[in-house]
Structure formats: C-alpha cells, structure tokens
Amino acid sequence: MSAIVASVADITVQQPSVRRVLSGGVLLGVAVVLAAVNLRPAVTSVGSVLDEMRETLGASSTWAGALTTVPGLCFAAAGSTAPWVARRIGLGGAVATALALLTAGLVLRVLDGPLVVLGGTLVATAGIALANVLIPVVVKESFAARVGLMTGLYTGALQAGGALGSAVTPPLDTALGDWRPALASWAALSGLALVVWLAAARGRPSPPVPQGAHGEAGRSLLRNGLAWIVTLFFGFQACLAYIVMGWLPQVLMDAGVSRGDAGLLLGLVSVLGLPVSLVVPPLAARQGSQSWWILGLGASGFAGVTGVMVAPGAAPVLWSILIGIGMSVFSLALTTIALRSRTSHDTARLSGMAQGLGYLLAAAGPFLFGLLHDLTGGWTVPFAMVLTVVAGQLVFGVLAGRPRYL
Template identity: 35%
Template structure:
C-alpha cells in the first residue's frame, strides 16, 4: 500500500481530523444547489414568470449536467492536481449558488445553476479519489463519511430551504443560504493544503504516477507498468455504470413523481409529502451501513440485489394498493435508496490504484447519469401516452429488476484494475486475477479491522 510520504502529504492525528472535516464539508456541498431548488420552485417560477418548459428545464438540469461535466473531471484532475481541482469545484459551487440568489434574469439564473451543478459534478467524480488516497488504511471511515455527508447535503436543504425562505424574506434567502457550506469547505481545504496535508496525485509538481496496491513497500522503487486499457473495457466498470444509472433513475423518478402518485391515489398533499420524506430519509442510514458492508465484503452481491427486490416490492404496492398502508411502500422504496451509497462504495472498493479509481468514478457517474436523465423523461412520456400510472409503474418494476441484476454482476469478485491489466484476456479478469484480488481484499479487510 502506498504510504503517506510517497503520496506527498504529511499526516498527524490533528491533520487527519482536519482532512475528515474537509471531506464532510465538500461532500455536503455536492447536493444543495439541486436539492434546495425544489422546495421553492413555485416561488422561483412566479418570481421569473417562467413557462412550464422553463421550469421543467431547471428540474432536468442536474442529471444532464452531471452526465456531461463528469467527463471532464479526470482530465481536469490530471491537469491541475487534486487540490486545485477540488478547490475549483468549491469555487464554482460558491459562485453559482451565491450569485443565482441575487440575479433578476431567469437566463442568468439558469446559467449560474449550471455553473454550480458543474462544480458539483466535478466534485462527485474527484472526491472518491481523495477518499482513496487520504484514508488508505481507513477505507470504511472514508467511504461512510463521504456517503453520509452526501445524504445530509441532500436532505437538509430539502427540509430547511422553505422554512428559511418563509422566515427571512423569500426564496432568494432560502437558496443563497446554502453557499455557506461550499464556502466553509473552500476555506478549510485551503488551510489543509497550507499544512501540506493534501495528497498531490497528479498535475504540476507531481513526480510521476502514483500507484497503490499489494506489493508496494515504503521506500521501494516504483516500476512503470505497461499502459492499461481504457476503463470502458472492464466488464465490472460497465456493470457498475449500469447499476449506478438505474439506481439514479429510480431516485430521480421518486423525487419527482412519488408525491403525485400518492395524491392521485387519494392521499392529501401533506401526507403525500410525508411519504416522500420517508423515501428520501433512507439515504441517511444507508450512508452509514452500505459502505461498511461493501468495503468489508459482507455478502455484497446479496446486499445489492436486495435493493432491487425492495424497490420492485415498493412499486408493486403502489401499482396495486397505493392507499393501503402507503408507508410500507415508502419504506420499501427508501430501502432501495441504499443503492446510492453502495454504488459509491463500490467505486473505491473495486479499484486499487488511485488513477483507476479516478477513471472508474468518471466513467460510472457520467454514463450512469445519462440513464438517470432518461428515466424520469421516459416515465413522463409513458404517463402521457397511457393516461394513468399502470404502465409507468410497470416500467419502474422492470427498471428495479434490472438494478438487482446489475448489482449482482457489479459486486462480484475481482477489481477493475485486474480487468484493465494489459496481460489480461479481453473482457475478463481470469482465475489468477481473482485469486490476487481476493488476497488483496482479505489484506484490506484485515487492515481495516486493525484501524477501526
């Protein structure tokens, strides 16, 4: 395993705590620009006199921007290095979130929203690389902190933006309040870098490629490896991208349509909103539990399949008896939401070298968010064509079943690194690679147990 010295940063207990605080603040900054808009969307629409298509465009932006901008994250990381790339991510979020709260033209508002989402997209891809590099001996701690902070960054704005707007003078205050998170993250990140506790993985000033994995001893001379194949050639990476995209499609559909499904079934708007709160709350315990199970390799295949099975049950309940024990269907869909932190934990646990982690993170998220953007659009189209919820909900049952299948495939033994090694047969890891991976996993689990 690559040491702290080899990665080029200092570590003490105090610096580790500060590094963890940076992780919390940056991860929590990667959702509010999107999740704070929904609670005051009606007020924003009235404030700018938006047409329906303009409002729809604003709600569709997260998936589209995440898919497009995720592609540039790794080249940016290689060009600028980890510190500058994540600092740029925070700056974009601060500028986008802060300035859109004061502009008077909806076009400018939309462009600033895109800027904030672009910063979030870059952070989505690069932050798992920071987790992998900065907490190599505490992977469970790093992954859990990352996913829980993401969940809080999504949940708190959805709960607090409307009360803030009501209490402090309107939707502009409610939206602008959330610049405090990325601003705090940027300041803490700068302090951490000043103390030389940020790993420099690439960019100017790097003294060669950074590698990690079994067999790398402190002080050992690094051996240049033959170039790997592009990450697309890894079947595991493709399955992970499909799993990530299908679970994201589920999430976007639930955020946008679950309240309306319940309202059309006869529930009042307040109770329908509570059902959505139950669904979204699942991300918080999932953020604690999913990384623990994935990183420690505790029956990960069965765990990921259970998310799809639970979502199938939830959508079937909404299809057949939505108004009968509606909270049961919401709980089942909420458990299916554990898939998001599990998908992020897979990226770090199924890669060894930090450069492979970066490439896999970019590929999985950028291609996965394409599916995430298509899902809600397809559901809306089916709803318009069929005139009811039967066909759209059967569609979501199928999506959830596919999520279970791709979860089983993506959580199998082996790593993306093995499948991309130049001496591997095209499209597979091989028995030797699986044995080496299993040995590496056992060593990682042993190290995790000692650290925790």
C-alpha cells in the same frame, strides 16, 4: 469517451506532492465532511418548491425535467474535466474551485427567469460534479491510515446533506416568503465549506499537478462485458435516485400531502440511506456474491415505487421508507466497483467508466419523467417508466454482484 473511463485513474495516480500538501489532519477532516454535506442540497432542495418555481416562472413540466436533468449531465462530464483541473491548479485548488462554483451557482440561479435558473443550476452542479470526483481522492490520498473512518463520515455527510436540503427548504420558504431566498440560503453553507477548506490548506499551497505517465492503461474497459454490467447497474440506480429527488415531493403534493410533509418525506428517503449504507456494504463485502443484498434492496425500491404509482396518498410514509431503503443500494453500487476489480488501478478505471457513463444514463431519467407527465397529464405512465428503470437496476445489479473480476 476514453477520457471519462480514465478520469479517476488520472487523479489517483498524481504526484506525491499532492499527498504532502493535503496531509491528513483534523481541520482537513472537518473540511472534507463539510464539503460533503454540500454535495446534495443543491439538488434535493428543489423538489419541494418545484411547483412554486414553475408557477412563478411560467415554466412547463418539460422545463422542470430539464432542471432535474442538469445534475446528471454535469456529473457525467466531471469524469473528463476533474483531472484536467487538478493537473493545472492542484488537488486542493481544484476542490476550492468546485466549492466556489457551487456557491456562485446557488446565488445565480435565483436571480432571474427560467434560463437563468437553468444556467445557475448548471454552474452549481458543475461544482458538485468536480467535488464528487475529487473529494474521494483527497480521502484516499490524505487519510491513508483512516480511509474506513473518513469514508464512513463522507458517506454519512452526503446522506445528511441530502436530507437537510429536502427537509429544511420548505420551512425556509415559509419563513422567507418565497422560493428564491429559500434556495439561495444554501449558498451560506457552501460558502462556509469554502472558507474552512481554504483555511485547511493555508500555508501549504498546492502546486499544479503535472501530467505524468498514468501507468499501463490496459485493455479498454469499453470492450469488457463485466465493466458494462457494473456501469448499467450504477446508471440505473442513479437514474432512480435523481427522479425521486426531483419529482417525489411534487407527486406527493398532488396526492394531497402538504408541502412541508412532502419535503420531510424526501428527507426521510435520503436519511434512510445512512444506516443502511454504513451497515450493509461491510456485511455484503465479506461474502463472495452481493447479488442477494442487491436484490433485496432493489425489491424494496420496486415496492415503494409501485405504491406511489398506485396510491400515493394512501401510505406516503411507508412508500418513502421502502424507496429510501431501495435507494441505499447506491452504497453497494460503489462497493461492487471495488470488488469486481483486482487492482487499485482497475478500480479507478472502472469507477471512471461507471460514474461517467452511468450518470449520463441517469441524466435522461428526470427529463423523460417530466416529458411523459406533460404528454399524458398524469403520473401513471411516468411511474411505469420508473418501474422499468428499477427492473433494469435489479437485473444488472444481480449480475454485477456475482464474484467475477475484470
């Protein structure tokens, strides 16, 4: 567990050689943005064709829950894996490996039955998990003078990629005649990102990053109450996000919404986070407390989830808008990690703990949602569980937003 807590710190303190090798430039900036676009479609593309996959494969809702749980498990494991990979093959090589794993997994998961789908998804999301940790480090190390710009572009690309995955997959399914080629098509985009990344680093080979001293570790954050509050806030908001990305289209289709519209609505949920994420965090960061911002966004998500539970077909666009605004609290979850720590080293340690353990908590959400649907045959009980998750996000988010420090 201590390896997870120290993970981001392990990478951000690596030797200056990485900074020289991956010096900022236009091509590297394009590579970072293109890589970021690929960090969500592998997840969001599944929801709108999940019923077809289950029918073709003869799989249960529990299997579907396991499929939507894999990303969270991989993201949790990345905290300890990413530093190990970066130390041995360098930061640039590690990002290339992440994109190669993503591309291979996207192809592998459409080749056979339920176990192969799970295995391919595991490979693809393992690549995403590595990139989730590594690319922000590239932004910090290679664009020191343009961190704000590159962070905004990176966040926007993440949101855009999530929206593309959910909105474009249904038309691809219709055009190509099956969910397999529709899902496999996303490998072309990740393959392009890999080619551009390799071109950006060409002629500047990245040496292995040595395992040097990581500085003073300080008191373990596992014994820090504020660190656990931030971690639980991050975990609950991530849990809601992965339940929505994995299951919202299926719930809406069961309520009479067409497959294409369900995919577009999930895309709407994803894209709404872009303007909110670009506007709200700078405003919230100027204030001593971020609790009211977190409460407001969380209340919107609670209202949207309640609407889907009570009357999903009555106003699906409104419910999607409310949920999308609520899920944009992700940007404030990242902001509080930085604001609740006084030094960059503590920020890295807190980020490692919050993302590592937080995603582990989030991984249980989609699986439990599918299991409850299997056991009850309906959506009311699973959504009651989701409301509990949102309530937890509200409580720990308000506490995390108070002006205190590690």
